[in-house]
Amino acid sequence: MSEKILIPILGDQLSMDISSLDGQNPDDCILLMMEVEDETTYVRHHKAKIAYILSAMRHHAKALAERGWSVDYVKLTDPDNRGSFSGEIARALERHRIDRIRITEAGEWRVMAMIENWEDQFAIPVSICPDRRFIATHQDFTNWADGKKQLRMEYFYREMRRTTGILIDRDGKPEGGKWNYDSANRKPARGDLSIPQPIRFRPDAITEQVLTMVAEEFSGHPGSLEQFHFAVTYEEAMRQKRKFLDEALPRFGDYQDALLSGEPFLWHSILSPYINSGLLDPLDLCHEVEQRYRDGDVPLNAAEGFIRQIIGWREYIRGIYWREGPDYVERNFLKAKRPLPEFYYSGETDMHCLSEAIGQTLDLAYAHHIQRLMITGNFALIAGLDPQAVHQWYLEVYADAYEWVELPNTLGMSQFADGGIIASKPYASSGNYIHKMSDYCQKCHYDVTKRVGENACPFNALYWDFLDRNQNRLADNNRLAMPYRTWGKMDSQTRDDIRRQAKSFLDQLQGN
Numbered sequence: 371m372s373e374k375i376l377i378p379i380l381g382d383q384l385s386m387d388i389s390s391l392d393g394q395n396p397d398d399c400i401l402l403m404m405e406v407e408d409e410t411t412y413v414r415h416h417k418a419k420i421a422y423i424l425s426a427m428r429h430h431a432k433a434l435a436e437r438g439w440s441v442d443y444v445k446l447t448d449p450d451n452r453g454s455f456s457g458e459i460a461r462a463l464e465r466h467r468i469d470r471i472r473i474t475e476a477g478e479w480r481v482m483a484m485i486e487n488w489e490d491q492f493a494i495p496v497s498i499c500p501d502r503r504f505i506a507t508h509q510d511f512t513n514w515a516d517g518k519k520q521l522r523m524e525y526f527y528r529e530m531r532r533t534t535g536i537l538i539d540r541d542g543k544p545e546g547g548k549w550n551y552d553s554a555n556r557k558p559a560r561g562d563l564s565i566p567q568p569i570r571f572r573p574d575a576i577t578e579q580v581l582t583m584v585a586e587e588f589s590g591h592p593g594s595l596e597q598f599h600f601a602v603t604y605e606e607a608m609r610q611k612r613k614f615l616d617e618a619l620p621r622f623g624d625y626q627d628a629l630l631s632g633e634p635f636l637w638h639s640i641l642s643p644y645i646n647s648g649l650l651d652p653l654d655l656c657h658e659v660e661q662r663y664r665d666g667d668v669p670l671n672a673a674e675g676f677i678r679q680i681i682g683w684r685e686y687i688r689g690i691y692w693r694e695g696p697d698y699v700e701r702n703f704l705k706a707k708r709p710l711p712e713f714y715y716s717g718e719t720d721m722h723c724l725s726e727a728i729g730q731t732l733d734l735a736y737a738h739h740i741q742r743l744m745i746t747g748n749f750a751l752i753a754g755l756d757p758q759a760v761h762q763w764y765l766e767v768y769a770d771a772y773e774w775v776e777l778p779n780t781l782g783m784s785q786f787a788d789g790g791i792i793a794s795k796p797y798a799s800s801g802n803y804i805h806k807m808s809d810y811c812q813k814c815h816y817d818v819t820k821r822v823g824e825n826a827c828p829f830n831a832l833y834w835d836f837l838d839r840n841q842n843r844l845a846d847n848n849r850l851a852m853p854y855r856t857w858g859k860m861d862s863q864t865r866d867d868i869r870r871q872a873k874s875f876l877d878q879l880q881g882n
């Protein structure tokens with residue numbers, strides 16, 4: 371009798387060619403997919419995020435079965451469901467005669483720790499396959515990072531360009547002569563531009579069932595299901611990808627940093643949930659983007675800008691996550707400890723930029739990068755919110771959020787809580803930046819030109835107060851020399867007024 375292998379497929383491993391299936395004969399394998407309470411509740415995930423993941427899992431199970439795999443699928447509502455991956459592995463071992471377990475490595479420390487326990491826990495051999503959906507292996511990242519004083523994304527990105535050969539010309543030089551065209555990518559958007567809209571997929575019967583279940587079981591979780599729009603199959607994700615390549619990619623570069631009221635998507639791809647859960651392959655996507663450039667359909671600044679996000683930022687962020695270890699989450703360089711204000715869960719605030727970014731997040735489980743970094747992230751940073759509370763919020767509310775990608779972006783890039791491993795300076799700004807890049811301030815109760823006074827934009831006083839509060843930790847950062855000089859040149863009355871304005875705002879925020 372041939373050996374029987376149990377292959378658990380986790381909710382973010384929804385690729386037909388996931389490495390755990392490499393070289394396996396469907397007759398010898400049972401694929402186990404588990405909807406479990408622990409995963410749905412370890413943070414209070416947005417309802418639409420849960421619905422997306424569970425519906426995509428159910429569709430993927432069906433597609434695997436159609437390809438001849440035996441799939442054992444455990445639903446959340448199964449009365450015997452033990453509520454955890456390990457509990458469900460134990461139950462599967464009771465149901466089937468299994469000789470060994472084979473699994474693709476998990477995306478985060480928490481789940482890897484469980485998997486590494488299984489061999490002892492169940493007295494069965496467990497093999498863990500590397501996740502081939504990333505370009506750099508853990509060892510590649512270590513090789514690149516070891517011995518470096520600073521781990522800047524830009525240099526890692528160049529390595530990834532050389533490794534993949536993407537946008538490298540025949541002489542081995544970067545296409546167009548420059549590695550990075552970011553300086554061409556800073557245009558503010560105007561409402562009269564015609565903005566492409568992503569496809570909003572109509573839920574099928576499987577998704578409808580999941581939506582009903584999620585509405586019943588997770589009513590206390592944040593977010594709404596009313597505008598559920600996600601692709602839940604490989605085919606739908608491919609359609610969304612094509613729409614992006616055809617319509618939004620050509621201007622992706624120009625408007626990458628733009629912000630506009632009532633326009634949640636702009637020229638972004640909205641593909642991160644599919645890339646992160648396995649429906650789309652990141653490297654294939656980059657090859658297609660490169661081809662669009664080579665065919666003359668998109669300019670270089672758009673193709674390069676997009677490819678950098680994936681083979682640069684995404685790979686780099688994952689490298690940092692595994693390199694920094696499970697206690698990265700506890701870092702708090704700036705010793706920030708203010709609780710998250712309630713409006714992060716309601717969107718109800720007079721600050722229009724925040725109500726836009728949070729409102730659309732609660733409606734769609736999506737916000738684009740600049741909203742995450744320069745609106746919700748920037749506010750949290752300059753208001754001194756507890757970085758762990760901020761991390762938890764980001765992990766909850768975005769459909770693309772898994773700890774490996776969310777945590778370094780939030781704690782490191784956005785909150786500077788790692789002291790500058792990712793960002794060379796804090797992404798802190800006053801209202802001026804938001805005014806320049808968006809139309810938010812024109813529609814706001816507050817006046818972006820005022821630093822103090824009744825309707826002064828809170829970002830202004832908070833920005834200077836942030837620098838002042840953190841002077842002992844930040845003043846020797848060269849990249850902050852100019853703002854610290856400006857602060858130093860203000861007369862003491864002005865500085866006191868700003869401090870008072872910030873204090874009164876922060877006291878109000880906490881209901882004091």
Ligand code: FAD
Nearest residue numbers: 638639640641642679684738739743770771776779780784
């Ligand atoms: P596009 O603008 O179209 O970008 C293309 C792709 O590039 C994205 O789909 C994504 O796969 C990749 N990408 C871009 N920037 C990054 C980045 N900094 N890190 C990793 N991948 C990147 N991204 C997540 O996938 N999950 C998260 O939980 C997440 N949390 C974030 C938290 C904060 C505070 C910040 C500042 C950024 C976070 N990001 C996260 C990165 C980025 O904001 C999202 O990847 C992007 O907004 C997804 O939308 P999109 O697909 O339309 O992206």
Ligand code: DLZ
Nearest residue numbers: 380381382405406409410476477478481
């Ligand atoms: C995020 C998530 C949720 C909400 N639910 C499940 C689930 O029920 N079953 C599952 O296999 N995966 C789920 N996931 C994704 C997992 O949390 C993700 O696969 C791990 O974090 C990987 O490390």
Ligand code: SF4
Nearest residue numbers: 721723801811814827
């Ligand atoms: Fe945001 Fe200030 Fe502009 Fe209002 S005025 S939208 S609070 S930056």
